[in-house]
Amino acid sequence: MPYRAPVTDITFCLDHIVGFDRVQAAPAFGDATTDVVQAILTEAGRICEEVIAPLNRAGDQTPAWLENGVVRTSPGYAEGYKAIADAGFVAISADPEYGGMGLPLTVTTAVNEMIGGACLALELNPLMSQGQIEALEHHASDAIKDLYLPKLTSGEWCGTMNLTEPQAGSDVGALTSKAVPNGDGTYAVSGQKIYISWGDHDMAENIVHLVLARLPGAPGGTKGISLFLVPKKIPDADGVPGVGNTLSVVSLEHKLGLHGSPTCVMQYDGAQGWLIGEENKGMAAMFTMMNNARLGVGVQGVSVAEAAYQHALAYAVDRKQGRTPVGDGTGCIIDHADVRRMLIEMKAEIFAARALTLDLAVSLDLAKTGDADARARAAFLTPIAKAYGTEVGMKVADRGIQIHGGMGVIEETGAAQFARDVRVTAIYEGTNGIQAMDLVGRKLMDGGTAAFALLDEIEDTAEGDLLAAAKALRQTTEDMVALDMNDRFGGGVPYLMAFARVLGAHYHTRAAATGDKTRVSLAHYHLSRLLPEAHAMMVQARCGSDGFYDLSADDFAA
């Protein structure tokens, strides 16, 4: 089943759900007229359908490989990447001073969703560059910006992010990579990084690594981490890549899915690097990149969910099995009530997750225009969008397998690839557990102000079941704020998911208000079947860690 880019659904969300017109009204985004945005979405949809989607199976079947120290990419990936870069999709939101389009992140988010739906493994590459561009725009010196940003925005060079080390995964503060001043303003960066997405490849002239490392005498933990830019090939003053830096790819990880995306073990041996931002303030600079990537990864979940849904739907309208309860009884499996249940659940979840990611993107855009409320709103929505978007990706891909029956686990149908590819999205960019801890920890540090502001918005128009759920969530938020931190952490994931359910119902209610038959139906499903789950999640959230430590580690093994 060929991928069909969901331009219409995305446009519906922009026009009717997330208030994108507020972004368009901001002077900073004056170029983002409806005509321009539609032209970009339509062209992105076309490229995704015609050029990118056909690469998805190729990447799965012929994973990237390491050849004489260089990563070779899956068949067709270089052409696919070139189509993305040539269309300017790496730099939709990048600064026009360095060649970007300067358009809202919301437009990038919509385009990324389609590229990821067409081929997730390939989309991860421009996503990394986009995060790096934003980090450099905010934290790099003018000299670094002048040299690197034009190449990154054009897509001639690609960016990576290097945080993880064997002993430092979720606990980034445990990293031990070192950077020693060379005496000429540059640094010698040494250490090993693991799981580095697109750490090397043959699709670009140069690869620019952002690497977290410690300076001599730096404090322990996250307070002693600095950020360095380490190019694969050191460019001359004109931006011509010259001598190779002292870094190498040790090996590629063999993964469950996402085979087209090379995940590298990187070795830095005194590689020449440039400090980005201030000494020991590397986490702040990296957070610019990580927040961008958290939205981007939440979107990846939506991407795969949409593709897996389309795939399952095509199977359901074709496969005949048993007597169906409608028509003359000889219909296809889509006419069985349980298959319908799965399909409508998938469609309802995709809509809610898409609306949430676009809502977050709009808040981030408004925050850029100086709107402090939008900034707080975006900070609160970020972990929810990352975790819920990716949970929807996994759930929908899994339902897609179920709809295929036995064919779902036969690789030739392609249904299983979606589930394998999307699985890691719940793990990288901070596991979903870490997202929930961020939500109930840092994001409730304000005593619930940001959460209550969101609930005010929802309650403003809510009625009936949605109003009751929003009020229950308000009470649960007050209860969470009163809990000690480990109890909050114990209830973090159910709290996050309850919030996502209530937000989802809010978006669906807005959609139904347009009177469109499909939207009304989906909203009915969400409010009657999915929203009630929020109450059970809130019970779990309020239980905190109660009982979790009754069993010792030995008891678990007994």
Ligand SMILES: Cc1cc2nc3c(=O)[nH]c(=O)nc-3n(C[C@H](O)[C@H](O)[C@H](O)COP(=O)(O)OP(=O)(O)OC[C@H]3O[C@@H](n4cnc5c(N)ncnc54)[C@H](O)[C@@H]3O)c2cc1C
């Ligand atoms: C395919 C792939 C691509 C990746 N790409 C990159 C990349 O480009 N750059 C990069 O730097 N990294 C990358 N990563 C690394 C990724 O970000 C980490 O895997 C992730 O942060 C989790 O770290 P970990 O694997 O060490 O798991 P761990 O941190 O060991 O976590 C194991 C489990 O324990 C839980 N846990 C850990 N600490 C806590 C805590 N304090 N409280 C509660 N629960 C906790 C986690 O939620 C998880 O369930 C990638 C990983 C993969 C698999």
